[in-house]
Amino acid sequence: MKAGDELPTLTIPLTRTLIVAGALASRDYQDVHHDAEAARAKGSPEIFMNILTTNGLVGRYITDHFGPRCTLRKVAIRLGAPNYPGDTMVLSGTITEVTDGAAVVRVVGANGIGHHVTGTVTVGLPEGTV
Structure with missing residues (x-):
């Protein structure tokens, strides 16, 4: 593993169920995440x-690649274009830094x-990985 290595992509179908279930699981009861009429009234075409x-999906992407013994040390993300139902998000990652016991991954979800x-995600790696 070295800086510049690319992770395999992860394609995630954006279903209405995923969006609503994610909001409920994280106790985010804002109506724009489950009520299409309310979302439209607030200027969004859809939930x-x-x-x-x-x-959570970014964390899953990293741990799926690095394995169950890795630890997420830091996750620093910024949102851009909304994820609407019926679309697909493709997560990709590039390792930007590898140090003793850790790697930094630049993540993009399009x-x-x-x-x-x-x-970026800083992931702690099990001993002997790097």
Whole structure:
């Protein structure tokens, strides 16, 4: 593993169920995450994914790649284009730094209208991995 290595992509279908379930699981009861009429009344064409669900999906992407013994030390993300139902988000990552016991990964999640999420994740690696 070295800086510049790319992680395999992860394609996530953005279903209404995923968006609503993610909001409920993270106790985010804002109506724009589950009520299409309320979302439209507030200027959005449809319900959209909350940041906590996105954060969880980014964490899943990293731990799926590095394995169950890794630890997420820092997740720093920024949202961009909303994730609406019926679209697809593709997560990709590039290792930017590898130190003793850790790696930093630049993560991008893109959907049909642009970058939904960008950021970096610092992941602690099990002894002997690096």
